[in-house]
Amino acid sequence: MNIAVGIARTSHHDRACCTINRHWQNLPEIRTFGFFLPALHKEWGHRARTGTMAVDKRRPGGHRQGRTDDGAGMDHSTETTGTVPARKGIADQAWLLMTLPGLFWAGNAIVGRAVAGDVPPVALAFWRWVGAVLIVLPFAWRHLRADIRPMLKAWPIMLALSALGITAFNTLLYIAAQTTSALNIVMLQSSMPVLVVGATFLLFREAVTGRQALGIAVSLAGALILVSHGDPASLARLELNRGDIWLLVAIVSYALYTALLRRRPAVHGLSLVAATFALGAAMLLPFYLWESLSGRPLPLTSTSALAIAYVAVFPSILAYLSFNRAVALLGANTAGLAVHLVPVFGTILAVLLLGETPQLHHGLGIGLIAVGIGLAARRAGKGA
Numbered sequence: 001m002n003i004a005v006g007i008a009r010t011s012h013h014d015r016a017c018c019t020i021n022r023h024w025q026n027l028p029e030i031r032t033f034g035f036f037l038p039a040l041h042k043e044w045g046h047r048a049r050t051g052t053m054a055v056d057k058r059r060p061g062g063h064r065q066g067r068t069d070d071g072a073g074m075d076h077s078t079e080t081t082g083t084v085p086a087r088k089g090i091a092d093q094a095w096l097l098m099t100l101p102g103l104f105w106a107g108n109a110i111v112g113r114a115v116a117g118d119v120p121p122v123a124l125a126f127w128r129w130v131g132a133v134l135i136v137l138p139f140a141w142r143h144l145r146a147d148i149r150p151m152l153k154a155w156p157i158m159l160a161l162s163a164l165g166i167t168a169f170n171t172l173l174y175i176a177a178q179t180t181s182a183l184n185i186v187m188l189q190s191s192m193p194v195l196v197v198g199a200t201f202l203l204f205r206e207a208v209t210g211r212q213a214l215g216i217a218v219s220l221a222g223a224l225i226l227v228s229h230g231d232p233a234s235l236a237r238l239e240l241n242r243g244d245i246w247l248l249v250a251i252v253s254y255a256l257y258t259a260l261l262r263r264r265p266a267v268h269g270l271s272l273v274a275a276t277f278a279l280g281a282a283m284l285l286p287f288y289l290w291e292s293l294s295g296r297p298l299p300l301t302s303t304s305a306l307a308i309a310y311v312a313v314f315p316s317i318l319a320y321l322s323f324n325r326a327v328a329l330l331g332a333n334t335a336g337l338a339v340h341l342v343p344v345f346g347t348i349l350a351v352l353l354l355g356e357t358p359q360l361h362h363g364l365g366i367g368l369i370a371v372g373i374g375l376a377a378r379r380a381g382k383g384a
Contacts (some may be wrong), residue, residue, distance in 0.1 A: 063341035068236060091269075094377070097326040098334075102341025106312040106349055110148035115307040121174030121329045123298040124308065126288040129166060129281035131312030133274060140270035151275055154265040158275060161264065165257030165320075166280025171287070172250035180243030188247050189339055190223040195337035203259050212333050219340045219372025222365045226343040230361025258336055261327045262358075273320050334376045340369050 090096065115124070151158055177185065193216050200206040208216075228234045264272060298304060326335040344366050350356040 106345030120296040132316040138273040143268035147271035162279035176247035199259035215376025222368025225363035
């Protein structure tokens with residue numbers, strides 16, 4: 001979810017290019033990859049073998065111990081009473097898994113400043129997913145051999161997840177970033193948790209709790225304070241354009257993806273992301289060819305290569321692994337609040353990498369987001 005790709009259209013473009021070249025290896029995500037993906041691979045591998053893939057026994061849509069799936073994504077879970085105890089590891093750290101996507105997506109804003117306008121949007125999306133498939137495949141291969149049958153049986157939900165969360169959302173977001181402002185992108189995406197709640201209710205009649213509703217409202221207020229730089233009146237002066245329409249469609253598609261994750265087949269997490277990434281890239285291929293033949297080929301430069309490498313690993317592989325698991329542990333309504341962490345980490349990275357000065361509204365916005373997420377996730381944490 002590349003929430004601030006539009007920031008690349010600001011006057012900081014040249015400064016960001018230099019920052020990327022000087023500080024590429026200093027991004028927190030670069031140091032994270034060295035241990036996080038292998039750790040998750042080992043963690044999920046253990047759970048797949050012992051039948052303790054999840055610990056959430058109460059949350060609607062969460063994966064449960066002893067879960068079985070009828071192939072169409074319907075949950076027929078029963079709690080097991082086996083003698084193998086569930087381990088607490090990275091795959092069970094709900095707060096960590098909810099936080100990491102915000103960090104990875106915010107880091108993408110720094111990279112996005114150097115490439116927006118230079119790399120065609122469909123090409124960036126297409127090679128992002130092709131790169132992600134090539135990177136994740138060695139880790140996922142042995143799981144794919146065992147999981148291919150349940151994924152084929154659940155082909156309608158697999159196609160839906162791939163189309164909504166991989167093909168549509170990211171491509172439409174890149175397209176929107178060509179014609180809308182960074183402020184519009186961040187503001188409109190802040191509405192996503194509300195749309196996730198609407199999607200879970202419309203699809204599954206899952207009602208939001210009072211605590212969740214209060215948490216979402218408080219977190220949304222904090223996000224809007226960060227987005228408006230402490231001047232809420234500035235939001236009323238925003239002008240919507242064609243890019244914002246594309247963005248709204250993208251946000252709706254990801255809200256549906258988040259809600260539908262409860263219908264995912266009961267397979268290894270790496271199998272799921274590898275399959276959906278591959279399907280999403282295949283769906284994008286005709287549009288990529290059309291864009292290239294229409295006079296917008298991908299420039300073969302070191303900048304585009306580094307940008308694609310970043311978005312293939314962090315906003316794609318690691319963010320989707322973390323977010324998918326957070327939805328399983330906390331439920332879609334609570335995990336959807338991860339999007340409000342993007343302006344938080346965007347602010348922190350801007351201070352650390354771009355030398356921007358912290359302001360009072362930064363602390364107020366971040367504080368409200370933390371309180372809101374804590375309120376919404378408190379019930380989920382008790383149920384885990």
